[in-house]
Amino acid sequence: MTDNWPHVPVMLRETLEIMGGRLPDGSPAVFVDATLGAGGHASALLERFPESSLVGLDQDEMARSIAEERLSPYEKRARVRGWNFRDISLLGGEPGWSGADGVLFDLGVSNMQLATPERGFSFQEDGPLDMRMDKSADIKTAAEILESGDARELAAVFREYGEERYAFQIARAIVWRRERGGRIETTSDLTNLIRATLPAPVQRKMGTHPARRVFQALRIAVNSELEALSEGLEGAIEITRSGGVIVVISYHSLEDRIVKRTFLGWAQGKRGRILTRRPMTPSGEETGENRSSRSAKLRAFEINTCS
Ligand SMILES: C[S@@+](CC[C@H](N)C(=O)[O-])C[C@H]1O[C@@H](n2cnc3c(N)ncnc32)[C@H](O)[C@@H]1O
Numbered sequence: 616m617t618d619n620w621p622h623v624p625v626m627l628r629e630t631l632e633i634m635g636g637r638l639p640d641g642s643p644a645v646f647v648d649a650t651l652g653a654g655g656h657a658s659a660l661l662e663r664f665p666e667s668s669l670v671g672l673d674q675d676e677m678a679r680s681i682a683e684e685r686l687s688p689y690e691k692r693a694r695v696r697g698w699n700f701r702d703i704s705l706l707g708g709e710p711g712w713s714g715a716d717g718v719l720f721d722l723g724v725s726n727m728q729l730a731t732p733e734r735g736f737s738f739q740e741d742g743p744l745d746m747r748m749d750k751s752a753d754i755k756t757a758a759e760i761l762e763s764g765d766a767r768e769l770a771a772v773f774r775e776y777g778e779e780r781y782a783f784q785i786a787r788a789i790v791w792r793r794e795r796g797g798r799i800e801t802t803s804d805l806t807n808l809i810r811a812t813l814p815a816p817v818q819r820k821m822g823t824h825p826a827r828r829v830f831q832a833l834r835i836a837v838n839s840e841l842e843a844l845s846e847g848l849e850g851a852i853e854i855t856r857s858g859g860v861i862v863v864i865s866y867h868s869l870e871d872r873i874v875k876r877t878f879l880g881w882a883q884g885k886r887g888r889i890l891t892r893r894p895m896t897p898s899g900e901e902t903g904e905n906r907s908s909r910s911a912k913l914r915a916f917e918i919n920t921c922s
Pocket of ligand 1: 652700722
């Protein structure tokens with residue numbers, strides 16, 4: 616099944632170097648992959664560090680079943696949890712837990728989520744406007760958010776989470792459609808409405824798909840992604856032992872800003888040191904081979920060795 620989702624882990628070489636570079640040979644390191652996805656980074660960590668063990672979290676059931684299959688050769692050393700990473704500190708209460716040497720967050724959605732139209736994440740595939748990563752969670756789908764907000768509220772979502780310049784025009788068009796009995800239930804309903812709302816010269820100048828920012832905004836709102844990231848980072852530092860590292864790969868400026876500010880706050884509070892003064896970015900070779908890596912930024916923090 617894994618072969619159907621050719622997921623290439625982003626900035627893998629850099630991640631392995633930072634997560635394991637300073638560990639003594641043969642060290643029984645404990646890693647936490649907070650965003651297991653298809654298990655790409657996780658399986659590489661287990662392979663590269665044969666004495667290590669790993670706990671992988673993912674709130675998406677489909678991701679977990681694919682990752683479990685990929686991690687099956689390392690069965691004894693890998694455990695998978697269906698948690699939101701905002702609850703990562705719960706690991707600290709598990710029997711036998713002695714702290715992590717490395718915690719990885721590789722944020723956002725995976726290729727397999729994007730490539731599954733029924734999930735509603737992609738503006739390129741027609742499907743229901745769902746966008747919940749955890750389908751069992753009691754949260755609104757993207758369609759329900761569009762159904763319930765007024766123009767001001769919707770515009771705030773598009774502006775704040777999508778940095779969309781035409782937020783209010785798009786929000787007004789959605790409400791106008793609703794008031795005339797029209798529904799926006801599918802990804803195509805939404806992309807068609809955005810295309811019909813924005814003047815053609817504006818769309819040409821955008822340099823990206825005209826619906827990209829609104830889709831990003833809705834996904835962030837549906838899954839409370841920014842709140843989860845802030846809470847997840849605070850939980851991660853609680854469960855990481857002295858000398859351990861936290862590595863975050865982010866894909867847009869809203870996430871990167873949270874990571875940068877959190878690391879700065881930790882450094883000022885003398886909780887450790889920032890390992891990446893500027894974020895690391897993928898090599899030209901990697902971006903050439905894997906388009907989804909283009910916007911990646913990697914930041915890393917090392918927890919105080921004497922705290
Ligand atoms: C970019 S993918 C990770 C890919 C993975 N590193 C690999 O190499 O296969 C991000 C994954 O994180 C999961 N995810 C995103 N936010 C999450 C959260 N708050 N809690 C748990 N999992 C989350 C998504 O469901 C997705 O599977």
